[in-house]
């Protein structure tokens with residue numbers, strides 16, 4: 073094992089999901105007794121950080137406090153309310169370092185109030201970003217970071233500023249631009265890894281209802297992205313690199329594993345976390361060798377296929393020893 077671990081910093085959101093299940097939603101002025109109520113920890117940032125942490129060590133290694141060759145740090149903010157302590161404890165239990173999560177005085181932790189209609193399965197979600205939107209535009213990239221992972225659930229200025237900081241420090245950068253928000257052209261310049269789903273690919277490339285993924289990837293390569301990964305749900309994953317494109321090679325499609333699907337929530341977050349861990353491992357182990365994109369995609373595809381076989385968000389993200397080898 074290398075003497076120093078690879079450090080993954082996930083700069084992103086932390087939200088608490090308050091989920092009520094009810095046969096129907098109440099009308100104005102009505103009080104309805106619901107079937108159940110659950111509290112879950114989420115937010116794309118926290119979910120992807122949990123995926124990185126679980127895919128860096130076994131559950132036993134995490135509970136024994138054993139070191140791994142990948143250290144995962146969550147960077148973001150919660151409020152000083154009743155949710156904060158439990159949230160941080162839960163992340164720590166997964167083996168995450170939480171020193172980078174600020175507890176903001178007088179602020180509320182981000183919350184999503186979710187009503188699920190049990191008959192139709194339809195969700196109604198009210199999201200209050202709280203402390204996530206109080207993260208200020210400051211340098212959040214640690215000097216010893218090997219890989220920084222971003223999403224778009226923090227203020228855009230915070231993300232764009234820290235993408236620049238990461239670039240200036242030579243830190244490998246991955247972005248999963250969800251929810252899709254147009255980014256300025258220079259955000260893509262020299263970007264190592266862009267991971268989008270079909271919807272995000274369409275919005276950010278400007279190509280409506282895309283069917284030719286090579287065309288979509290070409291847009292991002294032209295903007296300066298090195299590795300473009302488009303997750304296609306049950307269809308699998310498409311990927312393309314700037315080098316392959318320069319040689320007029322088409323991108324590659326890796327089919328999803330054939331599994332019994334229970335709930336696809338957090339599949340994307342698991343994919344992104346697994347891919348990020350693969351990049352981090354390459355950072356410390358490769359000794360100058362080219363990044364094995366095929367292996368990283370295949371690993372992330374296998375990890376995400378485990379998530380879809382379980383219900384729930386964070387609870388369905390697998391640990392490293394639960395990911396099948398083929």
Ligand SMILES: Nc1ncnc2c1ncn2[C@@H]1O[C@H](COP(=O)(O)OP(=O)(O)OP(=O)(O)O)[C@@H](O)[C@H]1O
Pocket residue numbers: 269270302303304305306307308309328329330331333336337338339340341343372373374376377380
């Ligand atoms: N039905 C499925 N069977 C097997 N694997 C799947 C299935 N759906 C998703 N996956 C895996 O999860 C990856 C991510 O899925 P998807 O493209 O739906 O991401 P997403 O839209 O970001 O998901 P979410 O927002 O629900 O987390 C896929 O590329 C694939 O590897």
